[in-house]
Amino acid sequence: xxVTLKDVAERxxxxxxxxxxxxxxxPFVTAETRARVQRAIEETxxxxxxxxxxxxxxxxxxxxxxxxxxxxxxxxELTGLVITAARRREWTVLVEQTLGSRELEQAVITxxxxxxxxxxILSPLAIEPxxxxxxxxxxxxxxxxxxxxxxxxxxxxxxxxxxxxxAVEHLIGLGRRRIALIGDEPGKATxxxxxxxxxxxxxxxxxGLPYDPALVVPVKHYERSRGAxxxxxxxxxxxxxxxxFCCNDLLAVGAMHAALKRxxxxxDRIAVAGFDDIAEGAHGYPSLTTIAPDKAAIAEAAVSLxxxxxxxxxxxxxEPQDVQTPFTLKIRESTxxxxx
Amino acid sequence: xxVTLKDVAERxxxxxxxxxxxxxxxPFVTAETRARVQRAIEETxxxxxxxxxxxxxxxxxxxxxxxxxxxxxxxxELTGLVITAARRREWTVLVEQTLGSRELEQAVITxxxxxxxxxxILSPLAIEPxxxxxxxxxxxxxxxxxxxxxxxxxxxxxxxxxxxxxAVEHLIGLGRRRIALIGDEPGKATxxxxxxxxxxxxxxxxxGLPYDPALVVPVKHYERSRGAxxxxxxxxxxxxxxxxFCCNDLLAVGAMHAALKRxxxxxDRIAVAGFDDIAEGAHGYPSLTTIAPDKAAIAEAAVSLxxxxxxxxxxxxxEPQDVQTPFTLKIRESTxxxxx
DNA sequence: AACGTTGTCTTCAACGTTGTAAAGAGTTCG
DNA sequence: CGAACTCTTTACAACGTTGAAGACAACGTT
Numbered sequence: 001x002x003v004t005l006k007d008v009a010e011r012x013x014x015x016x017x018x019x020x021x022x023x024x025x026x027p028f029v030t031a032e033t034r035a036r037v038q039r040a041i042e043e044t045x046x047x048x049x050x051x052x053x054x055x056x057x058x059x060x061x062x063x064x065x066x067x068x069x070x071x072x073x074x075x076x077e078l079t080g081l082v083i084t085a086a087r088r089r090e091w092t093v094l095v096e097q098t099l100g101s102r103e104l105e106q107a108v109i110t111x112x113x114x115x116x117x118x119x120x121i122l123s124p125l126a127i128e129p130x131x132x133x134x135x136x137x138x139x140x141x142x143x144x145x146x147x148x149x150x151x152x153x154x155x156x157x158x159x160x161x162x163x164x165x166x167a168v169e170h171l172i173g174l175g176r177r178r179i180a181l182i183g184d185e186p187g188k189a190t191x192x193x194x195x196x197x198x199x200x201x202x203x204x205x206x207x208g209l210p211y212d213p214a215l216v217v218p219v220k221h222y223e224r225s226r227g228a229x230x231x232x233x234x235x236x237x238x239x240x241x242x243x244x245f246c247c248n249d250l251l252a253v254g255a256m257h258a259a260l261k262r263x264x265x266x267x268d269r270i271a272v273a274g275f276d277d278i279a280e281g282a283h284g285y286p287s288l289t290t291i292a293p294d295k296a297a298i299a300e301a302a303v304s305l306x307x308x309x310x311x312x313x314x315x316x317x318x319e320p321q322d323v324q325t326p327f328t329l330k331i332r333e334s335t336x337x338x339x340x
Numbered sequence: 341x342x343v344t345l346k347d348v349a350e351r352x353x354x355x356x357x358x359x360x361x362x363x364x365x366x367p368f369v370t371a372e373t374r375a376r377v378q379r380a381i382e383e384t385x386x387x388x389x390x391x392x393x394x395x396x397x398x399x400x401x402x403x404x405x406x407x408x409x410x411x412x413x414x415x416x417e418l419t420g421l422v423i424t425a426a427r428r429r430e431w432t433v434l435v436e437q438t439l440g441s442r443e444l445e446q447a448v449i450t451x452x453x454x455x456x457x458x459x460x461i462l463s464p465l466a467i468e469p470x471x472x473x474x475x476x477x478x479x480x481x482x483x484x485x486x487x488x489x490x491x492x493x494x495x496x497x498x499x500x501x502x503x504x505x506x507a508v509e510h511l512i513g514l515g516r517r518r519i520a521l522i523g524d525e526p527g528k529a530t531x532x533x534x535x536x537x538x539x540x541x542x543x544x545x546x547x548g549l550p551y552d553p554a555l556v557v558p559v560k561h562y563e564r565s566r567g568a569x570x571x572x573x574x575x576x577x578x579x580x581x582x583x584x585f586c587c588n589d590l591l592a593v594g595a596m597h598a599a600l601k602r603x604x605x606x607x608d609r610i611a612v613a614g615f616d617d618i619a620e621g622a623h624g625y626p627s628l629t630t631i632a633p634d635k636a637a638i639a640e641a642a643v644s645l646x647x648x649x650x651x652x653x654x655x656x657x658x659e660p661q662d663v664q665t666p667f668t669l670k671i672r673e674s675t676x677x678x679x680x
Numbered sequence: 681a682a683c684g685t686t687g688t689c690t691t692c693a694a695c696g697t698t699g700t701a702a703a704g705a706g707t708t709c710g
Numbered sequence: 711c712g713a714a715c716t717c718t719t720t721a722c723a724a725c726g727t728t729g730a731a732g733a734c735a736a737c738g739t740t
Contacts, residue, residue, distance in 0.1 A: 002456065004726055015690050020728060028688055050454055051391050051400060052726035055695050060391060069420065071619060076416035080409065080437055092455055095435050097420055114390055115432055116342065224623035253623060260625045279411060280620045283564035283593060285600040344696055355720050360698060368718055392696035395725050 003046040012040035023048065063306055064120040066096040066108040072222075072250065073278040074295075075123065081299035082121065089307050091118070100221070102126035109153075111138040119306035129190070140309035142302045147322055148190040154305040154320055156298055158327045160192060163291045164199030165206075166329050167273045168245050170289070172207045174335060176243035176271055179204065180215040182230040182255055183222065183247025196247045196275065215241055219251065227254030235262060242270060243335075249274035249281045252288055256334065271335040286333035297325040343386040352380035363388065403646055404460040406436040406448040412562075412590065413618040414635075415463065421639035422461065429647050431458070440561070442466035449493075451478040459646035469530070480649035482642045487662055488530040494645040494660055496638055498667045500532060503631045504539030505546075506669050507613045508585050510629070512547045514675060516583035516611055519544065520555040522570040522595055523562065523587025536587045536615065555581055559591065567594030575602060582610060583675075589614035589621040592628055596674065600625075611675040626673035637665040 009016045014033060021029055022037040029037075040046075054061045065082050067075035079095055086093045094115060098104040105127045107113060108120050123144040132151030141153040146160055171179050181200045185193040197216070204211055217233060219226040227246060231254070234241055246252035252274030259270055266272055266286055274281055274290040281288030301323040308321075349356045354373060361369055362377040369377075380386075394401045405422050407415035423433045434455060438444040445467045447453060448460050463484040472491030481493040486500055511519050521540045525533040537556070544551055557573060559566040567586060571594070574581055586592035592614030599610055606612055606626055614621055614630040621628030641663040648661075 002726095006726080016726090017691080017728080018689060021689085024728080028686090030688070033688085047452075049395075049456060049726050051456065052395050052695090053728075055389075055392050055395060055697095055725095056727045056729085058695070070410070070416045071413070071420060073411070073413055073416065073620075076410045076413065079435070080411060083435060083437065090454070092434060094432060095419070095423060097423065112387075114430070116389060116391065224619065228623070253620075257623055257625045257627075279564065280413075280593075280624075283568070283597055284620075285597045285625055287597075342696095346696080356696090357698080357721080358719060361719085364698080368716095370718070373718085389696050392725090393698075395695095395727095396697045396699085398725070 002049070003044045004049070005046070008037065008040045008044050008046045011044060012037045059310070060116045060118050061090065061092055062094055062115055062117045063091050063303070064094045064096055064108055064111075064113060064115075064117050064122075066098050066105065066120065066122045068100050068123060068125050069097050070095070073280055074249070074276040077278070078123075078295050078299060081296050082303060085299045085303040089303060091303070091307075098122075098125065100125040102128075102131070106131050106134075109138065109141055110134065118310045121302045121306060125191075140306055142305045142309075144298065144302060145192060146195055147320075148195070152320060154309070155322045156301045156305065156325060157322070158293045158298075158325050160195035161199040161202065163293075163327045164196040164245065164247075164275065165203045166199075166327075167275065167289075167291050168200050168203035169207070170329055170331065171243040171245060171271055171273060171335065172203060172209070174243070174267075174271060177209060178212075178215065178239065178241040179209070179243045179245060180217065180234050180241035181245050181247070182217045182219065182227055182234075182251050184216050184218045186218050193247055200245055222248045222250055224250050224254035224257070227251030228258035229254075231255035231258035232262075235259065235264060240270075243267075244270060244272050246272065246274045249276040249278045249288060249290055252290070252334075253280060253284060256284070256286070256288070267333070267335050267337055273335055277330055282330075282332065289332045289335040290330050291327055292330045293327045294325050301325055342389070343384045344389070345386070348377065348380045348384050348386045351384060352377045399650070400456045400458050401430065401432055402434055402455055402457045403431050403643070404434045404436055404448055404451075404453060404455075404457050404462075406438050406445065406460065406462045408440050408463060408465050409437050410435070413620055414589070414616040417618070418463075418635050418639060421636050422643060425639045425643040429643060431643070431647075438462075438465065440465040442468070442471070446471050446474075449478065449481055450474065458650045461642045461646060465531075480646055482645045482649075484638065484642060485532060486535055487660075488535070492660060494649065495662045496641045496645065496665060497662070498633045498638075498665050500535035501539040501542065503633075503667045504536040504585065504587075504615065505543045506539075506667075507615065507629075507631050508540050508543035509547070510669055510671065511583040511585060511611055511613060511675065512543060512549070514583070514607075514611060516581075517549060518552070518555065518579065518581040519549070519583045519585060520557065520574050520581035521585050521587070522557045522559065522567055522574075522591050524556050524558045526558050533587055540585055562588045562590055564590050564594035564597070567591030568598035569594075571595035571598035572602075575599065575604060580610075583607075584610060584612050586612065586614045589616040589618045589628060589630055592630070592674075593620060593624060596624070596626070596628070607673070607675050607677055613675055617670060622670075622672065629672045629675040630670050631667055632670045633667045634665050641665055 005016045005019050008019045019037050022034050070076050083093045108122050117139050119140045121142045143153045143155050146157045147155045184197050217230040252272050256272050274288050277290045277292030281290055345356045345359050348359045359377050362374055410416050426433045448462050457479050459480045461482045483493045483495050486497045487495045524537050557570040586595055592612050596612050614628050617630045617632030621630055
């Protein structure tokens with residue numbers, strides 16, 4: 001039987017409300033009663049029932065974090081950071097996996113889950129701009145990723161174009177001239193892949209290198225096996241590339257595996273760079289050069305935006321806000337070479 | 341403003357309770373009223389407030405899943421599976437990271453988190469047997485891992501001894517004779533590492549191979565860098581091993597990296613086997629031979645046990661239950677060799 | 681001495697839901 | 711034809727909490 005306010009109140013010989021007042025730091029309680037109540041709380045081991053409290057207060061204390069899948073280490077890491085950031089604001093995180101399904105993402109933005117929530121943070125893959133408009137009436141929404149979709153949602157992002165340009169510039173700086181890209185998604189005009197592809201093209205153009213569509217390999221899904229297949233394809237071209245920029249680290253890991261399996265030395269014959277900075281890349285063989293978004297900053301910004309929207313002054317900032325978080329380029333063996 | 345029972349009731353011109361009755365499939369409702377209420381529910385878009393419902397029902401609808409860290413892909417994957425299994429039972433999962441801290445693990449087993457919970461599933465690292473006894477009064481607890489700790493908790497496990505014995509037997513079957521182990525934890529008499537070490541010793545003994553303590557490398561933490569350091573140590577021995585069994589895949593990945601970096605061919609000069617079957621190992625270079633626990637079965641069993649304990653007949657099965665889930669050995673390039 | 685002020689504590693109602701019990705409307709039966 | 715039954719719906723209270731407002735005492739002010 002959990003201890004309730006009633007139990008504490010009886011033990012301290014005060015009303016339930018006085019105990020509540022002590023707990024909520026209501027000022028007009030004598031030091032004497034406060035001490036007595038405090039003691040009763042400790043003796044009984046009372047802990048508030050946040051469910052009941054939030055019912056009364058008209059909030060829920062929950063936010064949803066919806067990511068494509070926890071199996072992707074990038075999202076696993078981000079999830080851990082969001083949980084930590086949310087706790088600082090007395091929020092409990094409900095983790096949801098959308099598996100890239102448009103329906104599941106719609107369910108998140110319209111707050112259709114079983115639990116009521118104060119806000120939602122979504123890392124979108126499949127939703128379309130029109131989905132976003134329907135969601136206006138539900139809980140505040142924070143999207144992770146560039147604002148290429150108009151709609152009533154805050155955004156947290158890194159500058160994907162600049163980041164991928166930085167990565168490709170690094171490859172060019174190494175003297176590479178035939179640079180491929182793995183991770184284009186031809187069907188999608190919006191979304192991460194199009195931005196990263198744009199950065200790739202910008203870097204090529206700035207260096208006066210030709211854009212060769214044969215070197216841009218589309219993938220269906222950002223997972224290791226697709227990266228491997230893409231690399232296999234590139235290696236059998238008549239003129240294979242001397243460097244590959246992969247739109248995320250999972251693709252890069254798969255690509256490296258495929259290359260090594262065929263005896264292609266990395267970075268000697270092909271340099272590889274990725275995006276996300278997952279631990280797997282840092283500790284793989286060879287270790288992976290990559291763009292490292294500041295994941296802690298992303299988590300903190302997302303939770304903070306959600307918090308602002310749910311606070312009392314939410315009317316004031318009706319305009320959707322954008323927050324840009326920093327990134328760095330981490331140069332490792334897959335481009336810089338092995339240090340023996 | 342969320343829709344409540346009251347809104348639906350007004351629209352259907354019935355009492356709140358009748359709406360509740362319809363929702364809960366109370367049999368004595370005429371088809372006519374039921375239809376009218378159903379329509380009102382659809383028109384208003386009513387969705388029950390599970391928080392209020394569970395407050396009234398005296399349950400919470402939450403279980404805690406506490407894992408060391410989501411960054412470990414094994415736990416990330418397991419977490420996803422537990423969330424799915426819990427949803428089938430109308431449970432919402434609260435994910436907690438213990439980071440191997442004894443205090444945080446204690447907090448889980450004594451239900452000290454902010455939210456009330458119906459049950460807890462813990463993958464323990466640091467708690468000691470005595471911690472478990474204190475927890476008897478709180479929510480039902482399911483532990484992931486062998487019952488080497490007595491206490492009032494259910495257990496879900498694979499046969500760690502048999503599993504590691506299987507892995508080492510595989511190495512022996514390849515003709516390896518100096519087989520090292522990475523991942524011993526000398527201080528801990530209980531826990532995963534001691535069981536896996538035991539399986540290792542059994543396999544050696546069964547094959548008539550000597551047990552050489554110099555080949556058993558302790559680590560502080562099951563992470564990639566520790567595996568790399570351990571492998572570096574093994575390679576500089578006067579008589580280095582020709583195979584290594586790592587107590588988990590992260591250690592194995594780190595170990596392989598360290599070996600490859602030094603130009604040691606895998607599996608030609610050293611074969612490597614791991615434990616956990618994380619995706620990273622399957623797609624790394626070379627791909628990792630490993631023990632694959634049936635993670636879906638673990639998740640399902642854990643949630644199912646928790647469910648039994650919270651059901652109405654909880655008194656009947658006062659005895660702690662153990663469930664053993666299957667595993668398989670996945671043979672890949674790190675022992676079988678590269679297929680070009 | 682009557683009054684307002686201030687501080688301290690309590691009563692009451694409500695958040696959204698469901699279990700209990702009772703009320704109302706037929707039906708069946710002795 | 712009243713009693714006993716069945717079916718259907720409703721009123722009420724309660725889960726644990728907190729905001730609003732009230733009760734009461736002690737105090738200072740005119």
